[in-house]
Amino acid sequence: MEENNVKPGLFEKGGKLGWLHSTWDAFDTFLRVPATVTSKGAHVRDSLDIKRVMIIVVLALVPAALFGMWNVGYQHDLKLHDLPGFWNQFFWGLWKVLPLYIVSYIVGLGIEFTSAQIKGEEVNEGYLVSGFLIPLIVPVDVPLWMLALAVAFAVIFGKEVFGGTGMNFLNPALLCRAFLFFSYPSSMSGSLVWIARRCGADAITGATPLSYMSEGSAAMDAISNAGFSFWNMFAGTVPGSVGETSVIAILIGAFILIWTGVASWKIMVSSVAGALFVGWLGTAFGVTDVPAYVQLVMGGFAFGTVFMATDPVTSAQTETGKWIYGFLIGALCITVRLFNPGYAEGMMLAILLMNTFAPLIDHCVTSSATKRRAKKVSIA
Amino acid sequence: MSNNIVLKKGLNIPINGVAALETMRTIVPDVVAVKPTDFKGFSPRLLVKEGDKVQAGSPVLADKQNPDIILTSPVSGTVQAICRGEKRKLLAVLVKADGTSEAVDFGKKVPENLNAQEVKEALLKSGLWPSIIQRPYGIIADPAVTPKAVFVSSFSTAPLAADAGFAFQDDLEAIQAGVTAISKIAKVHVCVCGADSVFATLKDATIHTVVATKHPAGNVGVQISHISPIKKGETVWTLNLASLAAIGKLFLQGKVVLERKVAVTGPAAVKTGYVVALPGTPMTALSDCVDSEVETRFISGDVLSGENVGKDGFLGFFDNQVTFIKEGREREVLGWAKPFRFNQFSSSMAYFSWLLPKKKYDMDTNTHGGVRAFVCSDVYGKVLPMDIFPVYLIKACLAGDIDKMEQFGIYEVLPEDLALCEFVDPSKNDIQAIISDGIDLMIKEMA
Numbered sequence A: 001m002e003e004n005n006v007k008p009g010l011f012e013k014g015g016k017l018g019w020l021h022s023t024w025d026a027f028d029t030f031l032r033v034p035a036t037v038t039s040k041g042a043h044v045r046d047s048l049d050i051k052r053v054m055i056i057v058v059l060a061l062v063p064a065a066l067f068g069m070w071n072v073g074y075q076h077d078l079k080l081h082d083l084p085g086f087w088n089q090f091f092w093g094l095w096k097v098l099p100l101y102i103v104s105y106i107v108g109l110g111i112e113f114t115s116a117q118i119k120g121e122e123v124n125e126g127y128l129v130s131g132f133l134i135p136l137i138v139p140v141d142v143p144l145w146m147l148a149l150a151v152a153f154a155v156i157f158g159k160e161v162f163g164g165t166g167m168n169f170l171n172p173a174l175l176c177r178a179f180l181f182f183s184y185p186s187s188m189s190g191s192l193v194w195i196a197r198r199c200g201a202d203a204i205t206g207a208t209p210l211s212y213m214s215e216g217s218a219a220m221d222a223i224s225n226a227g228f229s230f231w232n233m234f235a236g237t238v239p240g241s242v243g244e245t246s247v248i249a250i251l252i253g254a255f256i257l258i259w260t261g262v263a264s265w266k267i268m269v270s271s272v273a274g275a276l277f278v279g280w281l282g283t284a285f286g287v288t289d290v291p292a293y294v295q296l297v298m299g300g301f302a303f304g305t306v307f308m309a310t311d312p313v314t315s316a317q318t319e320t321g322k323w324i325y326g327f328l329i330g331a332l333c334i335t336v337r338l339f340n341p342g343y344a345e346g347m348m349l350a351i352l353l354m355n356t357f358a359p360l361i362d363h364c365v366t367s368s369a370t371k372r373r374a375k376k377v378s379i380a
Numbered sequence B: 001m002s003n004n005i006v007l008k009k010g011l012n013i014p015i016n017g018v019a020a021l022e023t024m025r026t027i028v029p030d031v032v033a034v035k036p037t038d039f040k041g042f043s044p045r046l047l048v049k050e051g052d053k054v055q056a057g058s059p060v061l062a063d064k065q066n067p068d069i070i071l072t073s074p075v076s077g078t079v080q081a082i083c084r085g086e087k088r089k090l091l092a093v094l095v096k097a098d099g100t101s102e103a104v105d106f107g108k109k110v111p112e113n114l115n116a117q118e119v120k121e122a123l124l125k126s127g128l129w130p131s132i133i134q135r136p137y138g139i140i141a142d143p144a145v146t147p148k149a150v151f152v153s154s155f156s157t158a159p160l161a162a163d164a165g166f167a168f169q170d171d172l173e174a175i176q177a178g179v180t181a182i183s184k185i186a187k188v189h190v191c192v193c194g195a196d197s198v199f200a201t202l203k204d205a206t207i208h209t210v211v212a213t214k215h216p217a218g219n220v221g222v223q224i225s226h227i228s229p230i231k232k233g234e235t236v237w238t239l240n241l242a243s244l245a246a247i248g249k250l251f252l253q254g255k256v257v258l259e260r261k262v263a264v265t266g267p268a269a270v271k272t273g274y275v276v277a278l279p280g281t282p283m284t285a286l287s288d289c290v291d292s293e294v295e296t297r298f299i300s301g302d303v304l305s306g307e308n309v310g311k312d313g314f315l316g317f318f319d320n321q322v323t324f325i326k327e328g329r330e331r332e333v334l335g336w337a338k339p340f341r342f343n344q345f346s347s348s349m350a351y352f353s354w355l356l357p358k359k360k361y362d363m364d365t366n367t368h369g370g371v372r373a374f375v376c377s378d379v380y381g382k383v384l385p386m387d388i389f390p391v392y393l394i395k396a397c398l399a400g401d402i403d404k405m406e407q408f409g410i411y412e413v414l415p416e417d418l419a420l421c422e423f424v425d426p427s428k429n430d431i432q433a434i435i436s437d438g439i440d441l442m443i444k445e446m447a
Helices: A018-031 A050-080 A086-119 A126-137 A144-158 A172-183 A209-225 A230-235 A247-260 A265-284 A301-308 A319-339 A347-375 B116-126 B172-183 B220-227 B241-253 B283-289 B390-399 B402-407 B415-424 B431-446
Strands: B004-006 B023-026 B031-034 B044-046 B059-063 B070-072 B077-084 B090-097 B133-135 B150-153 B188-193 B206-211 B236-239 B260-265 B273-277 B296-300 B321-326
Touching: A018 A086, A050 A086, A050 A126, A050 A247, A050 A301, A086 A126, A086 A144, A126 A144, A126 A172, A126 A301, A144 A172, A172 A347, A209 A319, A230 A247, A247 A265, A247 A301, A265 A301, A265 A319, A301 A319, A301 A347, A319 A347, A347 B402, B004 B220, B031 B077, B044 B090, B059 B090, B070 B116, B116 B172, B116 B241, B150 B172, B150 B220, B172 B188, B172 B241, B188 B220, B206 B220, B220 B236, B220 B415, B236 B241, B283 B321, B390 B402, B390 B415, B390 B431, B402 B431, B415 B431
Parallel strands: B004 B206, B023 B273, B150 B188, B150 B236, B188 B206, B260 B321
Antiparallel strands: B031 B090, B044 B059, B059 B070, B077 B090, B133 B236, B260 B273, B296 B321
16 A cells, blocks of 8 residues: 655664654544555545454444443342432442443453554554443453453453454453453352342342243243343343343344444354254153243353344354354254253353364365365356 | 346446547657567567558567557558667557558458357457457456457446547447457357447347446446356456457458547536547647646546556557546645535445435545555445455465465456555555565466
8 A cells, every 4th residue: 555654754774763654544533434545456545444343343342242231230130229310330340340441452462463563563443342342242341450461361362362353263352251261160150140249348249130030940930039020121120241131221222233344243142043943852752841031141142142243254254154153152052051051151152163163164165165166067 | 047247236436527429530649669568478579660661550569478459550651669668578569640541451351251260360460469368367368268258348337438429439340340350269259238239230140238337337347157167277358349350450450440439527627528539649738728827636447447548658459439538646734634625525324425425426546545454344245246256366365375276266367356445445455566566476476
């Protein structure tokens, strides 16, 4: 690309602060569209760029994030009755969630900028989304140092070692969660981590609906007895990770992603189909009495389906592959819920596992297409 | 058998500056360039020196590998200069026109009565042979090879492309003669846009009706992939209408006549329309069509696959369109973050261009973003009506993996076929250049 020489020489390569070129460039192009003009190939280009793609995803996440903040305060108030009123609950939740965002972005972007600087490349926008996702998929009281460590692990070993956004094969946000889960299980699961407490106070007991899955064929009764119904799980007024509870907020995000074409509706639809199928098998064979459609509103399934499984980099790349990939995610997620009572949230591992298999799915799809092409008869 | 080809995928780029359907003038140029760089696979050897007298049809350059393949002068005049670039690469031979219409006499012939060998010889001698492009690779056809078939697209869907019905309205007889002559060598397939096209009546060819409204349905590569995909070891030839008309005129008039109607288009053109011009006509002859105050890019061809020839450049051999667009060096503040950008087009629903489906845009050359790795996976296939996986092919080219390139269809494509993928690419990769490098690698490895 041809560079237009309007930037101050200070940050140019060879300038006094030339070693900060990538950082300068990131802020500069954040504020103003770069002056680069096409030099090869198509002389005009679509105005869509990766910054726009990423900001659309962030926008789609905003309803879930706002709801999550309110729900943090609301869940606290349900137990302790010390936060009267909607705004009290929202701002208390904001106050609780904001540090997660600050840590997520400072650590993650710090590593992104540093590695771009080392490689002498432009800073990738991918972390704008990952950094926004991470606070939404962890329990609100996760210690900040753990989060910092997990973010560093996810960004360095999940992304940068492979070459940055677009080269990674695992979803960095989920990798961050998996790191937390396996390293510090006591802060990530059980019934003591889901409801935010005040500084220094004791942990508050509050199980998520999913934790009753271990009741097997009596699970639905246990869920109802704990005060959960389909509709409050759908609305999201239940304990859980910050952003995952409200299916309504997630559906608003799904609408934005599908309308703009940023995320694949095929993956979303097939993931739901996979979950319904295995959920139905589960009830048909008496493994559980939770109807398949209730599975869709429990735990991280909806959030994972809409925002994590559809990550365009780590999902299947071929259109046929997307159907297979999505279906298997939904099916695996519910399978884990049915047969792993100790840890009922199957979505994280289902997606990470299918991230690993996505290249294989694509390989099968492309090679069968190639064979089909080779068989085409020539008519000329 | 139905010869309909229905294509749904694609994109029409809504760019301003379509050429008005009127012929503005006939350009009588002072200087005409013979550019070997227009022909992929042609390594030029000079047959003339400065000061030599040439006529229309006189040999100027020969191919080093195959000396039978020559390029001839489109006008009569004297050789004014030999232009060379880096490493003394021969860029152009400039012929100063003397204003006469002296031409080498190749003798009038009736195409029906010729055989394949006679057609080949006539084309080689007249310098019209290089107008035949061979696929795979888009190189000059090898006279020793008989192709599987010859394909002609009788229309272009490229942005602001010349209207074939208007541009060639006086050349129908010549095009028919050209088709008849070429059909002596191999079976000719002509793709027409809609059954009522004037070219649907061409004889000695199989007519295929393309039912489509979006680019790249007019690209011959796309049409071939739907008629008879090119497999390993096969070769096909392609010809455009301007070349067919020239071939027809060679037989009907006995001389090299390369004049064609050229569409003058683009958002930076202050006046649009058609001019009659020769390939190699200097862009300076069109300087009245642009605003000299605006930094303008002079493109020979269309905005997707044309060549940036600069204001001192020349019309390409295969082109019948010139596009003028503004260089986009302005920096839009917070462009990507604005909810509405009414003056920027995007085919994506992430912007709001869909609210104004009829609007035409004054597009410029800004890339609208920095280069990134491939992130989105489904935007490319939507604009490519071919049975290939574009991103896989591109990545195979980047990796230089010959086997994978073959598997993903490198034989079927030329860079122009993936031009729209490049246009919509949010990661701003130079996809056509990647494909072109991939093709160069294939040529080298397969030689």
